[in-house]
Amino acid sequence: xxxxxxxxxxxxxxxxxxxxxxxxxxxxxxxxxxxxxxxxxxxxxxxxxxxxxxxxxxxxxxxxxxxxxxxxxxxxxxxxxxxxxxxxxxxxxxxxxxxxxxxxxxxxxxxxxxxxxxxxxxxxxxxxxxxxxxxxxx
Amino acid sequence: xxxxxxxxxxxxxxxxxxxxxxxxxxxxxxxxxxxxxxxxxxxxxxxxxxxxxxxxxxxxxxxxxxxxxxxxxxxxxxxxxxxxxxxxxxxxxxxxxxxxxxxxxxxxxxxxxxxxxxxxxxxxxxxxxxxxxxxxxxxxxxxxxxxxxxxxxxxxxxxxxxxxxxxxxxxxxxxxxxxxxxxxxxxxxxxxxxxxxxxxxxxxxxxxxxxxxxxxxxxxxxxxxxxxxxxxxxxxxxxxxxxxxxxxxxxxxxxxxxxxxxxxxxxxxxxxxxxxxxxxxxxxxxxxxxxxxxxxxxxxxxxxxxxxxxxxxxxxxxxxxxxxxxxxxxxxxxxxxxxxxxxxxxxxxxxxxxxxxxxxxxxxxxxxxxxxxxxxxxxxxxxxxxxxxxxxxxxxxxxxxxxxxxxxxxxxxxxxxxxxxxxxxxx
Numbered sequence: 001x002x003x004x005x006x007x008x009x010x011x012x013x014x015x016x017x018x019x020x021x022x023x024x025x026x027x028x029x030x031x032x033x034x035x036x037x038x039x040x041x042x043x044x045x046x047x048x049x050x051x052x053x054x055x056x057x058x059x060x061x062x063x064x065x066x067x068x069x070x071x072x073x074x075x076x077x078x079x080x081x082x083x084x085x086x087x088x089x090x091x092x093x094x095x096x097x098x099x100x101x102x103x104x105x106x107x108x109x110x111x112x113x114x115x116x117x118x119x120x121x122x123x124x125x126x127x128x129x130x131x132x133x134x135x136x137x138x
Numbered sequence: 139x140x141x142x143x144x145x146x147x148x149x150x151x152x153x154x155x156x157x158x159x160x161x162x163x164x165x166x167x168x169x170x171x172x173x174x175x176x177x178x179x180x181x182x183x184x185x186x187x188x189x190x191x192x193x194x195x196x197x198x199x200x201x202x203x204x205x206x207x208x209x210x211x212x213x214x215x216x217x218x219x220x221x222x223x224x225x226x227x228x229x230x231x232x233x234x235x236x237x238x239x240x241x242x243x244x245x246x247x248x249x250x251x252x253x254x255x256x257x258x259x260x261x262x263x264x265x266x267x268x269x270x271x272x273x274x275x276x277x278x279x280x281x282x283x284x285x286x287x288x289x290x291x292x293x294x295x296x297x298x299x300x301x302x303x304x305x306x307x308x309x310x311x312x313x314x315x316x317x318x319x320x321x322x323x324x325x326x327x328x329x330x331x332x333x334x335x336x337x338x339x340x341x342x343x344x345x346x347x348x349x350x351x352x353x354x355x356x357x358x359x360x361x362x363x364x365x366x367x368x369x370x371x372x373x374x375x376x377x378x379x380x381x382x383x384x385x386x387x388x389x390x391x392x393x394x395x396x397x398x399x400x401x402x403x404x405x406x407x408x409x410x411x412x413x414x415x416x417x418x419x420x421x422x423x424x425x426x427x428x429x430x431x432x433x434x435x436x437x438x439x440x441x442x443x444x445x446x447x448x449x450x451x452x453x454x455x456x457x458x459x460x461x462x463x464x465x466x467x468x469x470x471x472x473x474x475x476x477x478x479x480x481x482x483x484x485x486x487x488x489x490x491x492x493x494x495x496x497x498x499x500x501x502x503x504x505x506x507x508x509x510x511x512x513x514x515x516x517x518x519x520x521x522x523x524x525x526x527x528x529x530x531x532x533x534x535x536x537x538x539x540x541x542x543x544x545x546x547x548x549x550x551x552x553x554x555x556x557x558x559x560x561x562x563x564x565x
Contacts, residue, residue: 008187009186009187010187011183011184011187025368025400029207029513029539029542030538030539030542031542032542033518033542035518040542040543040544041541041542042541043541044542059368060368060369060370060400061370061400062368062397062398062399062400063296063396063397063398063400063538063539064295064296064396064397064539065202065236065294065295065296065312065313065314065315066202066204066206066207066314066514067314068202068207068314068315068316068317069202069203069207069208069209069212069314069315069316070207070209072211072212072215072316073207073208073209073210073211073212075211076209076210076211077209077211088369088370088371089370090312090369090370090371090400091184091188091311091312091313091314091317091330091331091370092312092314094184094187094188095180095184095313095314095316095317096314096316098180098183098184098187098316099180099314099316099317104187
């Protein structure tokens with residue numbers, strides 16, 4: 001049986017993808033080289049790794065307001081995370097997900113950076129407020 | 139993408155939990171045109187995510203819309219909305235802009251391209267079609283029209299939000315560009331977060347045992363507390379502030395706190411607008427003194443490194459900061475291998491022109507730019523075009539942002555930055 005986890009109702013479409021997990025935070029402006037599709041902030045735990053088409057699992061969003069436009073811009077070039085999973089986000093990330101139609105969920109019962117592992121195959125259903133870990137048994 | 143957005147308008151498909159007035163329902167039904175239909179649908183999606191019960195009217199919107207963030211896709215989206223009939227696209231409350239991507243007067247000197255300028259011009263034309271006032275500033279609380287206590291806003295710059303919420307007692311969440319534009323078009327915003335009393339209560343407690351000596355140290359203090367808070371939903375109280383900080387000190391403190399911690403509200407008892415009421419029994423305070431501030435600054439130290447660029451901005455400079463740059467330069471020339479950029483708002487630039495500050499600063503070899511804030515201005519492309527790596531600034535916010543763009547930043551006082559710019563090395 002896949003592991004089923006519940007969260008607050010989210011934003012965006014239901015998607016299936018592979019998790020990329022770190023106990024770190026997220027800002028599209030602060031942390032990413034959006035032209036190359038990699039984390040570019042040297043101090044970030046995912047520095048140098050590609051985020052394209054991955055389900056990012058991070059602690060929280062940080063910093064400025066640019067993510068609200070940037071997720072849409074990244075989606076237009078198809079170099080964008082498939083979904084975003086956080087412990088709790090700020091309004092900018094939610095606004096950016098709504099504008100860019102990127103799947104986003106948060107507010108789980110537990111720390112998402114512990115609940116999920118890099119390489120997990122996840123089914124994220126924002127409307128239902130659920131995430132399934134498809135390649136691990138409960 | 140833009141046409142798709144307008145076609146389905148992101149209308150929530152799972153049932154609306156945000157309570158709507160008749161007018162809001164009419165907007166959602168498209169009776170007031172596709173532009174307001176997009177706007178209210180976007181706001182409902184965000185409001186549902188944060189469990190907003192209803193909407194609250196706002197009296198200003200502040201729109202962040204730099205072209206580096208928008209890209210071609212964002213600009214096309216704006217142009218699509220702006221093509222609607224005028225009655226359907228005009229903003230309903232005064233709407234102003236955050237800094238742009240470039241200053242047309244200096245962009246070539248900074249290594250920015252005509253293509254960037256063309257995208258900027260298209261964006262300006264689209265925003266003007268909505269009736270947006272192109273103020274191009276992140277210090278509107280110092281230069282345009284500050285809010286009053288209890289006034290609900292849709293402000294779109296983290297530094298503007300935290301200063302307005304804390305110092306004035308205004309009520310705003312971080313509103314990114316699309317949401318601030320939506321608020322301008324509907325005249326309201328979902329009532330969640332810092333529009334509500336419950337979220338304005340203090341959650342963290344800090345005690346200051348040192349007096350920050352300059353704006354860089356106020357920024358460092360904001361960075362330390364921001365890192366400790368680490369969440370938009372934390373509200374710190376800072377005790378032990380013995381002398382009243384000026385507006386520029388709180389500006390640098392707040393922008394760094396918002397940048398490092400995503401924090402949107404702080405309380406300094408006796409100084410900021412609202413009484414610091416704790417949500418729970420007050421926790422033991424975390425002490426911050428000279429050692430912690432010095433340690434924060436040391437993270438970015440790079441003694442004797444070749445210095446490529448010095449930036450004064452993030453946030454844009456007040457008139458008094460412009461005067462301080464002029465005084466520190468004192469007629470000396472900037473080193474030929476170092477670029478100095480001074481970024482301010484159009485209002486302050488006009489004043490600096492009139493008072494002779496711009497002429498004297500530029501005579502020393504620095505560049506005075508208006509309406510930009512550096513990091514929103516294609517910072518990566520500027521670095522590549524100019525061969526910049528080592529950057530020095532007195533802005534803690536900027537050192538937090540700019541590493542991701544490939545720079546190696548150093549944080550120091552304005553005077554040390556100028557001293558270093560003249561030497562061409564980090565002093």
